[in-house]
Amino acid sequence: MKTHIFFGNNVKFLRVRQKRTQENLAESLSMTRSKLNCIETGQTKSPSVEDLLKFSAHFKMSLDTLIKIDLSKLGELKLRELEAGNDVYIKGGNLRVLAITVDKENNENVEYVPIKTKAGYRSGYNDPEYIAKLPKYSLPNVPKQGTYRIFPTVGDSMLPIPENSDVTGKYVENWHNIKPNTPCIIILKDQQDFVFKLLTFQKDKTLTLKSLNPTYQPYTVLATDVLEIWEFHSFSSQNFPEPVSDFSVLYREIQALKTTIEKNQKI
Template sequence: MEPAKVFFNSNLLFLRKRKKYSQQQLAELLGYTRAKYTAMENGHTENPPLADLVKISDFFHIPLDYLLRHDLGRLSEFDLRKMETGAKEYINGKNLRVLSITVNAENKENMEYVPVKAKAGYAAGCTDPEYLAALPKFTLPNLPKDGTYRMFPTTGDSMLPIPDGSDVVARYVQDWKTLKPDTLCIVILKGEQDFVFKQVTLQKDGTLLMRSLNSNYRPYTVAVNDVLEIWQYAKHQTDKLPEPETDLQEIKMLIRNMQHQLQSNLAYRNK
C-alpha cells in the first residue's frame, strides 16, 4: 500500500503567498521563529506537532484534512473562499457556502438591512462579523421561520414593474441547484461588481442566466465562480404608489388620433 500523499508544506507555501505574507511576517503572526517556520514550509519538519497543525489550520480557516491531504493550489478562488467562511462545515463535492449571521439577545437570527451607503462594501464584508454587526437589524411578520433573510436596496428600472428604489426582502439560498428557472433573486457578485436583482436560471454549462423583468434590458450570463451569495426574493416594499392603469378605451382613442395625425401629415406633404 502506497503511503498517503501529504501536501502540508506546499499548501503552507501556497497559503502564505496567497495572503502576500513574507516568511518572517507569517512566522511572527503564528508565534514561531523564522527558522521553525521556514523548516515547515520547506518540508524539513517531517512530523510537525499536532498543536502546530491545528494552529495553522485555525489561522488560515482551512479544515485540517484539506490542509494535509488536498492540493489547495488546484482549487478555485471561489472554493477557497467558501472553505474559509465555512471551515468545519465545508461539504466536499457540494460546494455549499456557510453563511455568516448575527443573532439577538434571545439567540434568534436577525434580519439585516444593507443600506445604500453599505451596498458597495457588502461583497467584501458579508463574511466579516464586524461589518454585519454594524448593519441595521429588524424583524418582519409573516416570514417563514426556517430561513435566513436580509433586505437589499435596488436601483434602476431593469426590474419594472418593481419600482426603482424598492427594498427587497430575500431568503438565503444554500444550494443553488434548487433554484427553478427564472427565480427572482438578489445575486452577490465578487469584487467591485456589487449585487444585482434579476431572474436567475442555473444553466447546464455552470453559468447563471440573468434576466430583467423589463424587456428593454438584454439577458446576460455570469460565471458561477463570480458569485458569492444568492438570495431568493420573498417580498419587497416601496414608497412609490403604482400608476393607475390606462383605460383600454383611452388607448384605442390615442391610437386613432395618431393614425389620423399621420394621415393628415401625409396628405399635407402630397399637396
Template sequence: MDNAKIFFQSNLKFLRNRKKLGQDDLSKLLNISRSKLSALENGQTKAPQPEDLITFSNFYKISIDSLMKVDLSRLGELKLRELEAGNDVYMTGTKLRVIAISVDANNNENLEYVPVRAKAGYAAGYNDPEYIAALPKFSMPNLPKGTFRMFPTAGDSMHPIPEGSDVITQYVEDWMSIKPETPCIVILKGSQDFVFKLVTVEKNGYFSLKSLNNRYKSYSVPGEEILEVWKYYKFMSVLIPEGEPDMHEIRRMFIELKEKLNK
C-alpha cells in the first residue's frame, strides 16, 4: 500500500487564507455549508466526495492531483502564482518529463516508428533514451517544426481511417492547448497499448476520448493517468479509405432486402 502523504486538508486551509477569505465567505461562494467546509479543512472527512474535489479544483484552478499530493504551502511565490493562473503541471502536461528523442548525423530529430512488436513496452520505455534509440527511425520531408513519432493503429474505432494504418503524430507539450475533438494518440499509464481517439480536455482535468466510429462509446480518463499525448498529423496506409455509400446504393440494398423478405 502506498503511504504517500495527502495534503488535501492543509491545502484547502492554505488556499482559503491566501485569498483572505473566511469560512463563511468561501462556503457561500462554493454553495456548501460552513460545517462541511470546516470538516474538510480539519480532516474530519476522511474520504471527500468526488464532487467536492471537482468543486475546489475548479474554484482554485488547481488539479485534484496537486490538491492531494503537493504541499502547496512549501512552494515559492512564483510557482503559486503560476498555479493560481491555471498553469498546473498536471493540467498542462508540462514538466512531467523530458521527452527522449534521437537525432541524425546533422543533429536533426529523427521520426521514430513504434512497430507492433514494441507497442507493449512503450509505456515503460517512453522516457528511456536507450529504448527510443533502438526504435526504427527515418526522416520525412515537409514536416513542420516539432517532435514527431509514428504509431501503428489497430481496430476500426477510427473508421474511415483503415485498420492497420501508421499514424504520424506531433508531440503535445501543453495539453491545455488541445482543441476539442482533436485526433491524438494517447499513452496511458499501465497500458500495454495506446489509443487513437478524438481528445477533448475537460475543465475538471479529465480527458474525453471519442472514436470516429460511432459504434464505440466515448469515455473519460483523469489527466494523471496519461503519460503522453501525440497530435495527429497524417496517416499512411496501403488501403484506400472506404467512402460512405450514396443514396442510390442504399436504395438498391433496401430493394434487394425487401425482395428477399418477400420470398
C-alpha cells in the first residue's frame, strides 16, 4: 500500500498562509532559499532530521501532522487550531481529519446524513468526495464558529426528545474537553446506527453512554471504537412531544415543597 507524504506541499501551503516568501522563511529557518524550494517541490525526498525539527518548531505542528496529513483538505477552524499549537499528535492522540464542504462565500455547510446513508457514513466520513454528495443546508441560529452536521435518530432511548428527530451536532475535536453527561451523537466503528446518548469520557479512555429514558441501561465503549463525536446543539421533529407524566408533575411539586420548607426553616 502506497504511503502518501505531504510534507513538501504542507510546508508551501503553510508558508503561503503566512504570506511569506521562500527567501523570508528560509532566512528564519537558517537555510538557503534553494534548499527550501527543493523541499517544497519534492526534489528533496529525505530532508535531514534537523531540518524536519526546524519546520515542526516553526509551524508549531508535530512531524506526524506535517508528513501524514494533507493540510489543504482541512477546514479553516481546524487549521487555526493547529497553527495555535493545539496539535493532538503532540498531546499523544490521533488527528481525526474532518472532511467538510463550503459555500460560495467559503462558509461551512451544514450537511445532512440521511438514514439510508448511515452505513456508508462510517466508511466515508473522512472522504471529501463522499461528504460533498450529502444534502447541504444553511441553518439559522447556528454559530459561525465550529462545524455542524445533522443526524436523524431512531428509537425512544432519549425521550422526551421525540423518536425520529433530526439532531444538529457540533463536531468535537478534543474529546477530553467533553463535560460529564453531555448529549452527543456518537459514530461507532462497528455499529450501523448512530448513537444519541449522554456521554461521559472516563480517565481509562472509555466512554460511558447513558440514555435519558431510564428504561435503558448505561453502557461503556472504548475510545478506540469511536470515529466521531458531535455535541448536541438542537433538534427538530415532526412528532408532537409527549405530555408531562403524572410522576414528573409530582416530582416538581415535591421539589417546590422542599424549597418552601427550607426557606421557612431559615426564618
